Amino acid sequence: MRKVLPWLALGLIVVIGIVVLVARSRPDNSPAARAARLEHQLACPVCEGQSVADSNSSQSQAIRENIPRQIASGMSDADIRAYYVARYTDKILETPSNSGLGVVAWGLPTVAILLGAAGIAVAVRRWSATPRLPATEEDEDVVRRARAHDDGLPR
Amino acid sequence: MRAQLGYGLLTIGTVAAFLGLVSLGAGIATGRRTLLDAGRRYVFVILVAALGAFVVMETALFGHDFSIKYVTDNVAHATPGLYTFTAAWGALEGSILLWALLLSIYVAVTAWRFRDRADDPLVAWATLVQYAVLLFFFALMLFSANPFKAQPGAIPFDGAGPNPLLQNHPLVAIHPPFLYAGLTGFAIPFSFAIAALITARFGEGWLAAVRRTTLISWGFLTVGIVLGAWWSYAVLGWGGFWGWDPVENASLLPWLTATAFIHSVMVQERRGMLRVWNLSLVCATFCLTILGTFLTRSGVINSVHAFSQSSIGPWLLTFLGICAFASIALIAWRGDKLRSPGRIDSPVSREAAFLVNNLLFAGFALVVLTGTVFPLLVEALQDKQITVGEPYFTRLGVPIGIALLFLMAVGPLLPWRAASGKVLRDRLLIPAWAGGLTFVLALVAGAHGIANVVAFSLAAFAFTSIGRTVVLGVRARKRATNEALPLAAARTVRTNTRLYGGLLVHVGVVVIAVALATTGGYTTHREVQLSPGQSARVRGYTVTYLGRSVEQSAQKTTIKARVKVSGGVGELAPAISTYPNAAEGIGTPSIHTTPWRDIYLTLVSSPTSGRVTIGVQVGTMVMFLWIGGLIMALGCALALVPARKRDVLPPSTVETATDDTAPALAGTSS
């Protein structure tokens, strides 16, 4: 019991900490946080590979000025995204959609990793389960006799 | 004249590669030693040819020989010396020339290292494969991407000069060469893997042959990638250091598989297992370098890195197909006979940890590959364009990263074969408490973001676990030999450079992980519009716009905005430079770096009417990204130092310790 006590104490601290952390990490829905999130979810329409948040192009600046106004006018995050998709097609979204072909993008690596983990678990379980051959009396005899005669072989 | 000389040297290289291929092939078929020896020697002809062609290119660039199209496109009279030199690899054809040169160096060094084993079929086949790869790249230059192509029409008086992004910062002199030195090197392990499959030499001979080259290439690639991130941050001016740009991903993919290999190779050395998997990893790494070359140069993907479109795409794609199919076919042919009867004894063992490590690295490589290729797939199937950007990679990658951080903490403490609960509990107790206390401290200090706090805690866990391993190793030696502490420490490390080099690399990775958490979670970015004399306040710093200044040189015109920042930062000057041959200006950020804080200013709009828009970014612990990279490089270098076996203590002189036996004593790596 004494050996396990420090671990129990540690576990308790970690659990309390996780509760605090999760409570603190609730998503921020203030207008400023929403604007920042949206700016990272939209790709700059004229640049190569930058988000609206990162790009200095005039188009991105215009979008950055427009989003707070759209938030203030009561549009939801989804509405705002849809507004830009209607004008710039799907390629203004920084991630593939959750439906249609986009499922492949999200699903393929996830499923592959889960399958791999399952495969490793199964293989290791199978290996551990096969019993090692136990030494028989004969085997023990052989070893005893060999040890009795010192042939100069290392023990 | 120069063009002909350069092209002639490339032709010599191509012919030599072909002749080498043929004579080695004949030598292997007939077994004649003379053929094998002769076949080997062509390697040095190729090296001289590549070096010569490179020198000719440089003299053409410095001599402003505008009769060569490449020179006209990439240098101008006004181009400074350094950027004239780096123009040699600034555009497509030159980059292939640099690639061929670095590859020739690797092949020549390998041929020299194995000169005494020239009649070994393994070495002969490996050299043959190396000739095939060299032949491809030289032929590519001869027929598709000739760096010495003549300038059509009249010879112009001045050239276009380098792309403005490539004459902006001296880093262009080291980032591409380091990157290429890493990527080209993987051809050597690949050639030995193919040779092992062909000759059915399934023992560990091929592994030993290529271990050092793989590690050297990995080291170069790591430094190249970190330098690329630094360039993105310090030069490109968008405030970030990794954009998940397809070309960046192309360099990351082989790095991931190579890292997986470096770990799983230890399982093969110790237990003889995972032979097919290791062969597959090595072949995959090489194929991924060719895929990366294709993506960068074929015009398939638009990127700030991409070279201009050219006809080189089909060549690269075909070569990629050949390499991929050859690897797959050989593994399919030999693979099932290769499988070893080894087994993992316990899920709580270092072998199992390496298995999970490989799963995570391969998984992350799949994430990066899917994200990079998916837009192409959608465009091919649905004819619409989509973007796969940072949120995709982060959402899938962060959990993998956290799991890897955990493995890095626990892995070195796990014994081989099997661990008893008691051993684990004893070894893990202090590091786990370090992690737990850091968790609490982070929460108390107000940290937010689940991933960030978990990362900090696991980092402390990992640091403590690594520190424990080192301390125990040095202490055990000190007790046995009574040497002074520094000497004991130095000798402990010298007897097992592989272990301690690896631990140092892990330290570097953990430092980078912490820096990723702090920069990702605790960076503030604001844009402020200021008239001269006006100030704004961003996260505790007062930013005052003083005025603008203009500098003109033959190379470029630079407009700077002078900004004073409070808090001891001083005056910063973000700028926009316009080059004569480019339409848009290139922004240059102005950065004040301290270990804790980075103040990063950019000029968003050109200050014409007095008012100026300045981007102010305050980042936390950005410097540790680069420090972590440096530590990784040092660790890799340490791992490459040969271990000094004569300092190893014979086991009998050491008092048998408890389960906490320091692993460094016997000299065998743990």
Add this chain to the structure above:
Amino acid sequence: MRHPIRWIALGMAVVVVALGVVLALNHRSEPSIPRLVQEHGTAPDFTLKTLDGKTISTAALKNKTYVVNFFNSWCIPCQTEEPALKAFYNEHKKEADFAMVGIIIDDDASTMRNYVAKQQIDWPVAVDPRGSASLSFGTTGQPETYVIAPDGVAVCGTLGPSTQQVLDIWLQAARDGQECTAKNS
């Protein structure tokens, strides 16, 4: 399963072939027709101030066939198409149901005033300080030209410079309610 590695290798080969096909077939083609025109969408409304201080709005352009041209003073193709636009405007400016509006994109008012004066551009040029017009049109660069029919639908247009000939054809198509056939090369 016997020979598991052979099966895995076969699977990998299939994946590699698929990847190769995707990479081989892919070609980046730059679109030349704006998305709004491709979808025959209704042109968005705007109310903007011109460089002379007057106001121009789509309300006043109802029932006219009008041309919207996004441009600025520094983009090279904009300068290339300037003479074509001038000739086109001079040809049609007397017609009652015709209008043409230039909208500044990514440039400041004083530079544009100098440019407009130097180039002797007579059609109204509007300032779009917040980029709202360019955002609602969905522009991705400059120059971009839109020809809008009397019913408000954007029927023809191009990304990049245009010629007088093509603009004439588009204007006629918009008036007749025909499809846009002429394309800029």
